[in-house]
Amino acid sequence: MGSGGIFELAWANDQVIARVRDPVPNSHPTPVLPDLSGVERPELESLLHRRGHARFRARQIFNWIYRRGATRVEEMTNLPRELRATLASEFTFATPAVTSRERSTDGTEKFLLQLSDGRRIEAVFIPDTPAQTFCISTQVGCAMACAFCLTGKMGLVRNLTAGEIVAQVRVLAGALSLRDRSFNVVLMGMGEPLHNYDETMKALRILADEHGIALPPRRVTLSTVGLPPALERLAREPIMPNLAISLHAPTDDLRGALVPINRKYGIGEIIDACRRFPLKKRARITFEYVLLAGVNDRPEDARQLAKLLPGIKSKVNLIPLNPAAGIPFDRPSDGAIDRFAKTLSDLGLTVSVRKSRGRDIRAACGQLIVEGERRSPAQQLASVLSDE
Ligand code: SAH
Numbered sequence: 001m002g003s004g005g006i007f008e009l010a011w012a013n014d015q016v017i018a019r020v021r022d023p024v025p026n027s028h029p030t031p032v033l034p035d036l037s038g039v040e041r042p043e044l045e046s047l048l049h050r051r052g053h054a055r056f057r058a059r060q061i062f063n064w065i066y067r068r069g070a071t072r073v074e075e076m077t078n079l080p081r082e083l084r085a086t087l088a089s090e091f092t093f094a095t096p097a098v099t100s101r102e103r104s105t106d107g108t109e110k111f112l113l114q115l116s117d118g119r120r121i122e123a124v125f126i127p128d129t130p131a132q133t134f135c136i137s138t139q140v141g142c143a144m145a146c147a148f149c150l151t152g153k154m155g156l157v158r159n160l161t162a163g164e165i166v167a168q169v170r171v172l173a174g175a176l177s178l179r180d181r182s183f184n185v186v187l188m189g190m191g192e193p194l195h196n197y198d199e200t201m202k203a204l205r206i207l208a209d210e211h212g213i214a215l216p217p218r219r220v221t222l223s224t225v226g227l228p229p230a231l232e233r234l235a236r237e238p239i240m241p242n243l244a245i246s247l248h249a250p251t252d253d254l255r256g257a258l259v260p261i262n263r264k265y266g267i268g269e270i271i272d273a274c275r276r277f278p279l280k281k282r283a284r285i286t287f288e289y290v291l292l293a294g295v296n297d298r299p300e301d302a303r304q305l306a307k308l309l310p311g312i313k314s315k316v317n318l319i320p321l322n323p324a325a326g327i328p329f330d331r332p333s334d335g336a337i338d339r340f341a342k343t344l345s346d347l348g349l350t351v352s353v354r355k356s357r358g359r360d361i362r363a364a365c366g367q368l369i370v371e372g373e374r375r376s377p378a379q380q381l382a383s384v385l386s387d388e
Pocket of ligand 1: 144146148149150187188189191192193223224225244245246288289290319320321322323327365366367
């Protein structure tokens with residue numbers, strides 16, 4: 001199944017379908033030339049070989065882009081001039097611009113990045129958890145429309161390309177001088193990674209390339225609403241990230257109200273796919289559960305949740321709601337959060353409660369939304385002219 005198949009998942013909500021299909025006003029046509037920073041190395045090697053260049057040049061190019069932070073072909077001074085000319089004529093080489101950078105009192109930093117078509121996405125740096133973590137986006141907006149998530153309110157604007165997904169890591173590692181350090185990547189920014197399957201997996205292969213960032217897949221976590229056909233496909237991938245499933249409710253009725261896609265793929269199907277999912281030794285599937293006061297936080301909900309998980313090597317990550325204007329739910333009291341966690345751990349589950357980071361700059365889970373995304377063409381032009 002290609003990403004086209006998954007794309008149909010924007011079925012449930014008429015509004016979402018309309019948004020997905022609407023041409024985006026004033027968007028630029030997709031560039032005809034491929035993005036040099038979105039090409040996998042084997043592909044680049046054969047392309048260079050066909051043009052009469054040595055294959056090892058691809059390794060040099062990866063080194064320049066991913067290890068040395070080059071953003072222009074002219075910087076790649078150990079490449080023959082003729083090769084640089086070939087690259088310049090056959091590829092674009094786009095690096096998103098950082099249009100704002102906000103630092104939270106807890107050290108979390110939110111980066112607003114502008115893509116080559118003017119669209120904006122957010123990527124977040126979370127320091128010392130204990131590792132350094134980059135939380136990156138896979139789509140502009142999201143079609144899943146989860147009831148408690150601000151990004152879901154934007155609808156899906158478009159998929160990110162593999163180059164744009166990887167570029168978030170390039171930009172953050174450069175801006176934070178972390179290129180030579182190890183870090184984790186979580187696909188928990190804007191978007192549903194399995195709804196942009198092909199580009200997301202391509203991005204993970206580029207990130208893992210030993211001549212580039214060389215990010216080990218065990219340092220990557222893919223968080224998803226859980227789309228069973230895509231999970232089946234993921235189970236067969238040679239590069240396997242850690243898996244986190246956004247469950248959020250123990251029954252289909254409740255989950256269907258919170259996560260609309262559950263009306264198509266119910267909890268049973270997701271859990272079955274998880275049971276079949278191949279896990280490395282010591283690896284576990286994380287089940288994420290956003291706690292919403294009075295909605296899914298009763299001890300009875302915890303008991304029902306525990307009944308779903310036997311037979312799966314799992315852990316539960318509770319995420320107390322990060323409230324925001326426009327989200328019609330409240331964060332439970334600390335007492336209710338503790339009670340829920342204790343009920344689960346008394347039933348033998350491994351439980352953690354996610355510490356919310358960057359709330360003061362709206363960088364926490366579900367708080368990523370790009371304001372002004374739906375500005376009129378005139379407003380957009382004005383902002384380009386004033387170089388905001
Ligand atoms: N589409 C992916 C990534 C989403 S963001 C997914 O659904 O997993 C990562 C996590 O943040 C998800 O579990 C998501 O449900 C959760 N989240 C969304 N809005 C939130 C909010 N307002 N407060 C707390 N967590 C939220």
